[in-house]
Amino acid sequence: MSYFFDLVIVGLSIGMVYALVAIGISLIYSGLDVVHFAHGEIYMLGAFIGLVIYEKLKLPFPVVLLGSMIVTGLVGVFIERVFYRRILRGGGGYTVAGMAMVICGFGMSIVLQNVAFLIWGARALPFPVSYGMPIEVGNVTLPAAYVWIVVAALVLMTGLHLFLKKTRLGLAVRAVAGNKEIAALMGIDVGLTISVIFGVACALGAAAGVLVGPINYVQVQMGIGVLIKAFAAAVIGGFGNLPGAVLGGLLVGVTESLGAGYLSGNYKDIYAFILLIIVLMIRPAGMFGVIGKVKA
């Protein structure tokens, strides 16, 4: 029973990491109508930037987390302004520009990997932060790292929720996600809001990277697997739906963990996709998705 419990905790925490990346992918999709395929590299970049901040400045881990989110968020805004914006002028979604944007995302993913390779090399670097001693809850002992990942992710998600529901800018983000033309008629600077969406999405991706750092190595290709899992999570939840992305991420994480624990660790990467196929067979638009999307 304790083995099962451990697997669930591990699954939930890795699921939270997928969820953070999936939220970013979903946010960008709902705001810009494109799937951002370089988001795994944003996650990787976030981990490296976190590592640099930690090693150079020796700041406490929560500050490192925030610092990496801010820096990576700004990098995301830069990428969006300089590269994606030009392409997206022609529209997103199923337009030619939308297709070009997908390809541009793949290109950006390769570019970012190589930039990271030139700066940090191909070696897997340790992130020498300890999450501390295991935490005892009743008669169960929980590994601290996994608990803190879940807690940190929950705090970030709550923050995002409050931002979207309670602030003027958050409302503008939702309006732009729903309909850009109407948003402009409300006096919203749509271009600026899209940059905000992109920045927030990248900051969340970076947070995922930094949180995973200490239990994993930081390495140039770490984003590839996570992107695919997070993408599966977003699709399972219903693309563009944020609560769906969280639930999808958790489902993917737990399924993967239980599969690895009870069936075979060698096929760890398959379980998420078996889950994806099953969910899409039953609900083609994902759990919370609506066919013929109604947004905002």
Add this chain to the structure above:
Amino acid sequence: MSTDTTASEPMLVTTDVVGGYGSVQILNGVSLKIARGQIVALLGGNGTGKSTMLKALSGLIKPWSGTIVFDGERIDRLRPDKIVRRGLVQVTQGKEAYPAMTVEENLLLGAHTRPERAVRARGLERTYEYFPILKERRRQLTGTLSGGQLQMLCIGRGLMSEPKMMLLDEPSAALAPQVVLEIFRTISRICRAGMTLLMVEQNVRMALLLAEYGYVIKDGVIHLQGPAETMINDDAVRLSYLGGTVADRDAKMAL
């Protein structure tokens, strides 16, 4: 009634506005003049260019040539959000409210350019005073509102930023006559409180009953203009451009 637009500096003047989408030219030189506090109707059937003109005024499309001067300053090269900040707001059709937001969130969106707490509170209060039903339903999802309530919501949303002038995009579209009447009554109240208004309408009689001055647009140019009372009684005008039914006469009584 004031048709004398030279009495004060006009609120909105457009001169030979030409524009369209892609390479398709829709507006072939539209000139309008709207005085402060005036209610003006822009009339025309489907595909005549009245919606395109509205888009040009609110900045959603850039005119190819011609000028738009609002409150003494040119706005034809400005982005839509800058135009809203100048005090010219387009009231969308009811179907353009955000269905997955609550009624109050939709209203607050209208006050996006006004972060001041007092302005937002005042705007909500004013809107709820004009449309009490919105207050009752303020916590509900907008998608649950009826067509008339959606139109009320959009008018209220337009009021939230306390604009100098509102552009109304077919406030009667797809609504039952009784509801149209109620909405037009409230629009009339809003205007009496000092709003300048340009209303695009297909419901010609209704629009001319409320407006002081009317323009008829056809094939992207102004074909006809004049004081609303003259227009509404002009059989030639009605037959050639406006259509209209006997039932509208009852509406006039009610207004």
